Structure formats: structure tokens, C-alpha cells
Amino acid sequence: MKLQAAIAGYDAGKTTREELTREQDAACLDSIQRMEATGAPIVSDGEQRASSFATYPITDTLAGTGLAENLAADGQYFAIFTDGHHRQLPRLTGGPFRYKTFAAEYVEKAMKMATRPLKQAVIAPSMLSLLYPLDDEVKGYSREKFLEDLCNECERDIRKSFAAGAKRVSIDFTEGRLACRNDPKNPWTGRRMLEQFIELNNRVIDRFSAQERTDIGIHTCPGGDCDSTHSADVDYADLLPSMFKMNAGYFLIQLASEKDKERVYKLCGTHSRADANGVPQVCFVGVINPLNPRVETADEVCEDLLVASRHIPKERLGSTDDCGFSPFSIDVKPKHGSPDVARDIAFQKIASRVKGTAMASEKLGVG
Numbered sequence: 001m002k003l004q005a006a007i008a009g010y011d012a013g014k015t016t017r018e019e020l021t022r023e024q025d026a027a028c029l030d031s032i033q034r035m036e037a038t039g040a041p042i043v044s045d046g047e048q049r050a051s052s053f054a055t056y057p058i059t060d061t062l063a064g065t066g067l068a069e070n071l072a073a074d075g076q077y078f079a080i081f082t083d084g085h086h087r088q089l090p091r092l093t094g095g096p097f098r099y100k101t102f103a104a105e106y107v108e109k110a111m112k113m114a115t116r117p118l119k120q121a122v123i124a125p126s127m128l129s130l131l132y133p134l135d136d137e138v139k140g141y142s143r144e145k146f147l148e149d150l151c152n153e154c155e156r157d158i159r160k161s162f163a164a165g166a167k168r169v170s171i172d173f174t175e176g177r178l179a180c181r182n183d184p185k186n187p188w189t190g191r192r193m194l195e196q197f198i199e200l201n202n203r204v205i206d207r208f209s210a211q212e213r214t215d216i217g218i219h220t221c222p223g224g225d226c227d228s229t230h231s232a233d234v235d236y237a238d239l240l241p242s243m244f245k246m247n248a249g250y251f252l253i254q255l256a257s258e259k260d261k262e263r264v265y266k267l268c269g270t271h272s273r274a275d276a277n278g279v280p281q282v283c284f285v286g287v288i289n290p291l292n293p294r295v296e297t298a299d300e301v302c303e304d305l306l307v308a309s310r311h312i313p314k315e316r317l318g319s320t321d322d323c324g325f326s327p328f329s330i331d332v333k334p335k336h337g338s339p340d341v342a343r344d345i346a347f348q349k350i351a352s353r354v355k356g357t358a359m360a361s362e363k364l365g366v367g
């Protein structure tokens with residue numbers, strides 16, 4: 001909440017950049033230390049320097065302070081959530097398209113704070129492709145030229161993160177499930193864009209060697225903001241067969257909050273590939289629901305993984321949280337009571353995941 005107050009102050013011109021950076025430093029350090037204390041083998045800085053998982057390369061805050069060049073604030077909704085709120089992307093007004101912030105900046109700072117390996121999230125080219133107007137042509141900057149620039153920036157984002165010291169880089173792909181939604185209130189979701197999203201993302205992923213792709217993953221979820229989702233009603237069977245066509249080495253799959261988990265484990269077992277152009281696809285199944293304040297027990301986590309292991313080869317099975325605990329910097333976490341309460345609960349949940357995963361590993365004779 002202190003960090004959120006600093007962001008609001010920065011938007012209002014009352015907080016300096018230096019003061020905001022100081023709060024971000026403190027929040028990231030706290031995230032790393034508390035995550036390491038859970039025993040997690042790989043940690044992150046909680047993405048607490050980012051405006052959101054999707055907009056970090058192009059704006060400093062969600063209110064639009066520090067918006068990158070050639071962008072206007074009034075783009076399409078990238079998601080409308082079930083509680084009625086929405087999040088909006090900027091709109092491209094000209095070329096060239098360039099990132100103003102690369103995730104590697106966060107990695108560099110986190111490397112100085114962490115004692116364990118770091119993972120870094122980056123945004124998928126498919127999400128940022130929505131910056132280009134759905135039907136209109138941007139004057140003097142064709143869609144194809146934009147996509148070429150976009151792919152180059154995404155590739156750079158991943159390479160720079162590794163170079164800065166990240167052990168793993170995960171590509172956020174929340175728009176994958178939403179692409180199957182067909183919501184008349186949000187026109188792009190009705191354009192059957194999933195296959196072109198997959199193709200676009202592979203345009204970037206395929207620039208990496210098999211060895212590099214072992215450490216490049218994809219995250220799928222039905223969204224998570226203000227304890228609400230945007231596409232939980234889309235059948236996973238509409239997404240997963242396409243999703244595993246991306247030649248990534250691992251997938252972080254929201255699953256704890258699914259009604260019929262075993263059906264999704266089966267889909268993952270059927271459609272994930274033992275050989276995706278040289279890499280086996282590891283399925284990290286969600287065992288923790290960040291939208292629900294109830295802390296899962298280690299026994300529940302263990303049981304989920306044992307059931308999953310009946311459908312997914314155990315050497316390609318892992319656990320994860322369903323989504324980020326606050327993928328947007330201004331999330332108020334209403335079901336939790338407050339962002340600070342949610343923060344404490346988050347670390348309890350991660351501790352349960354770590355403990356329950358260790359229990360399952362032992363029972364399965366792996367790890």
C-alpha cells in the first residue's frame with residue numbers, strides 16, 4: 001500500500017522519481033527476501049517496478065505517466081473482467097515502435113538483492129500486437145513493419161533478461177484464453193486471433209536455440225485483477241491444443257481455480273510435447289489460487305500434483321501459482337480486505353506450494 005501511495009503521488013506530481021524508486025527498491029527487496037524464506041528454489045522481485053505485466057515496456061504507471069513515444073492513452077480494452085472493471089492498452093499513433101523499459105532493468109537490480117536464482121516475466125508479442133488499431137492502418141507505419149519491430153523488441157527483452165542474470169524468462173500470455181472469449185463488448189476477442197497470436201509468439205521463440213528455450217516459458221491464465229478474472233468461462237480445450245504449439249520449454253498453467261482439474265491435467269498430458277523442436281515441454285500446474293484469500297494446505301498441493309502425475313509424465317510436471325498475486329500495480333485486492341493483507345497471505349500460499357511440492361516429489365520419487 002505504501003508503494004501504491006507512492007505511485008499515486010508520482011502521478012499527481014507530489015512524489016519524485018527518486019522517492020518512487022526508493023519505495024520500489026524496498027518493495028522488491030521485501031518480496032525477494034520473503035520469497036526466499038518460503039524455500040522457493042527460484043524467486044522474483046514481485047514485479048514491483050512494473051506498471052503491470054503487460055505495460056511495463058511502454059509506460060511508467062497505469063495512469064499513463066511516462067508513456068512511450070508514438071502512443072496515445074486511448075487504445076483498446078485488453079480485458080474486461082467479470083466484476084465489470086476493465087484495463088485499457090495505449091494506441092499506436094506512428095512508428096517506430098520501441099520499448100522504453102526492458103525487463104532486464106528489473107533483473108539487474110534484483111540480482112543485487114537475491115541469493116537464489118531469479119525468474120523474470122516478460123510480455124508476449126501477441127499482447128502488444130493489440131497496440132495496433134484493429135482495422136485501421138497507422139499512417140506511414142504498416143502493420144507488418146510494426147510486427148517486425150515488435151518481435152525484435154520482444155526478442156531483445158528476453159535476451160537482455162538472460163544477459164542480466166535471469167535463470168528463467170516466462171512470457172505472459174493471458175490474452176490466449178481471452179482470444180477464445182468472443183465478447184461483443186471487447187471486439188478483438190471475437191476475431192479468432194488465437195492462431196495468429198501463437199504464430200507471432202513463435203516468430204520470437206523460434207529465434208532461440210533449443211538449449212535457450214529450456215529456460216523460456218509461457219504463462220496462461222484467465223486473468224487476475226481485483227480478485228476477478230476475464231476468461232475463466234472459456235473452455236481450456238479451446239486453448240491448450242494451440243498453446244502447446246508454441247516451442248517453449250515450459251508452461252505455467254492456471255489450474256487450482258478450475259472446476260474440473262483432472263480434465264485439464266488430461267488435456268495437458270495429451271497436448272504438451274515431449275519434443276518441441278528439441279525441448280521437452282514441462283507443465284507447471286497451478287496449485288495456488290491468488291484470487292482467493294483461503295490458504296491452500298501443503299496436503300492439498302501434494303494431492304493435486306499426485307493426481308496430475310497420472311496424466312502428465314512426472315519428469316515433465318511441476319507446480320506454480322495460478323497467476324501473479326497482483327499483476328497490475330494498482331490492484332486493491334477486495335476479497336482479501338487490503339493489498340497488505342493479500343501480501344501476507346501470498347507468502348503463506350507460496351510456502352504451502354513449496355512444502356506440498358516437496359511432499360509430492362518425495363512420493364513420486366523425483367526431484
Ligand SMILES: [Zn+2]
Pocket residue numbers: 174219220221222223224322323324327
Ligand atoms: Zn496470469
